[in-house]
Amino acid sequence: MATGHTDPQRRERILAATLDHIADEGVAGVSHRRIAGRAGVPLGSMTYHFAGIDDLLHEAFRRFADRIVTVFEHHLGPTRTPAEAREAVTDLVHALSEGSRRDLILAHELYTLAARRPEYRELTQNWMHRSRRLLERHFDADTARQLDALIEGLALHRSLDTAPQSRDLTLQAVTRVTSTA
CATH class of the missing domain: 1.10.10.60 (Homeodomain-like)
Structure with missing residues (x-):
């Protein structure tokens, strides 16, 4: 070596x-x-x-969050209209929920660590901020915030459900959150 x-x-x-x-x-x-x-x-x-275990964990989770934001960018980057963005978000939910179990576990390990230890919340806050900026290309800030939470919730539910919801039902949920009153 x-x-x-x-x-x-x-x-x-x-x-x-x-x-x-x-x-x-x-x-x-x-x-x-x-x-x-x-x-x-x-x-x-x-x-x-x-410098220590916390430095190692922080850097490893930062890299993981960067990779997930890249997945968001891959799906949302080419979109030009709100309708295209809705389709892209639907595809993103399904990609996240049908992706590796490893990513699901890593995300929840980071969430748990951030819930217990405030110094890790900066990582999750930065991750959410970056995801929302991508969503705000097509939706107002409040809608982007709700949509970001919906993406995570739907991806989690789909990944753990023995009979996950269909793409059509996911698109309906995304459309409801992003429709203007």
Whole structure:
């Protein structure tokens, strides 16, 4: 195994291993030793790259949130009209709910951590802010806020339901939230 400066991907491997570990065992199981073993790096690399467990968790979850915002951008970026945005949001809900269980677990581990520890709320607040900005390209700020919550709720329900709702029903819900009075 390469060491120090000859291993430029070490930090990235540590972050990936952290997210994999959280998805498999939860935040409570994170330790320097476990993550180093999973990443295949010397234990000393952990403190070289991260000030502590909180620094590691914060960075790993920031990267996870960035990736989810990229999924939002992928779906909403090409839309030009509110009707196209409604279709894109519907597709987004289904992509999130039918996607990897890993992402579902990571999102809820982050939510739980943020609910317990205020210093992680900044991550979730930033994630919500960025998602809402994408929605505000087509909808007013209040509607974007409601729609963002609807996306998360519908994705969660669809992912856990043994008979998830259809795309048509999802589109109906999105249309109701985004219709102007």
